[in-house]
Amino acid sequence: MSGTYCRPGFSLQSQTEDIVSAYQSISETNQYYRDLCLDMDQQFAKVFQQAVCLASSVGTEPSKPRSCGCQQRCANADATTVETWYLVNAAIPFINHIIEDIGAQFCELSRRAVRLLGLVPSIICLGEVHGLDKMVDMYASDLPSPELFTMEL
Numbered sequence: 001m002s003g004t005y006c007r008p009g010f011s012l013q014s015q016t017e018d019i020v021s022a023y024q025s026i027s028e029t030n031q032y033y034r035d036l037c038l039d040m041d042q043q044f045a046k047v048f049q050q051a052v053c054l055a056s057s058v059g060t061e062p063s064k065p066r067s068c069g070c071q072q073r074c075a076n077a078d079a080t081t082v083e084t085w086y087l088v089n090a091a092i093p094f095i096n097h098i099i100e101d102i103g104a105q106f107c108e109l110s111r112r113a114v115r116l117l118g119l120v121p122s123i124i125c126l127g128e129v130h131g132l133d134k135m136v137d138m139y140a141s142d143l144p145s146p147e148l149f150t151m152e153l
Contacts (some may be wrong), residue, residue: 019117020117021116023106023111023114026106029102029104030099030106031117033098033099036095037099042148044087045083048062048087062082062083064079112135116144133145
């Protein structure tokens with residue numbers, strides 16, 4: 001009889017492990033794109049050179065689109081070379097868009113809620129609990145004895 005009651009608990013704990021590991025992957029992905037922004041010139045140079053090689057293999061040269069003097073909906077930053085045009089007008093806005101989307105989808109409140117899932121026993125056993133001290137400080141008034149929290153883990 002006790003086995004039937006344990007199974008739902010274990011399956012819910014494994015789902016919690018999946019959620020926590022997914023959020024860790026999202027955090028790592030977001031950090032990767034933020035680091036990419038810091039080193040965008042060098043990283044984009046490699047990608048652009050690969051694009052130039054690919055274009056030359058089919059008999060095409062990269063070129064920037066022509067721009068007009070007055071654009072109302074799509075601002076094109078001036079660039080002296082084709083590479084800088086694509087860097088400034090395509091690559092940087094695209095990476096910034098990805099970072100903003102990740103930030104909007106996974107805001108601080110949802111990250112805080114997922115950190116609380118770290119209190120599930122299977123997550124504690126994995127030893128992947130990070131940032132619970134901030135949570136204890138935040139919910140100190142709701143806990144019966146917050147000073148004993150670390151001993152209870």
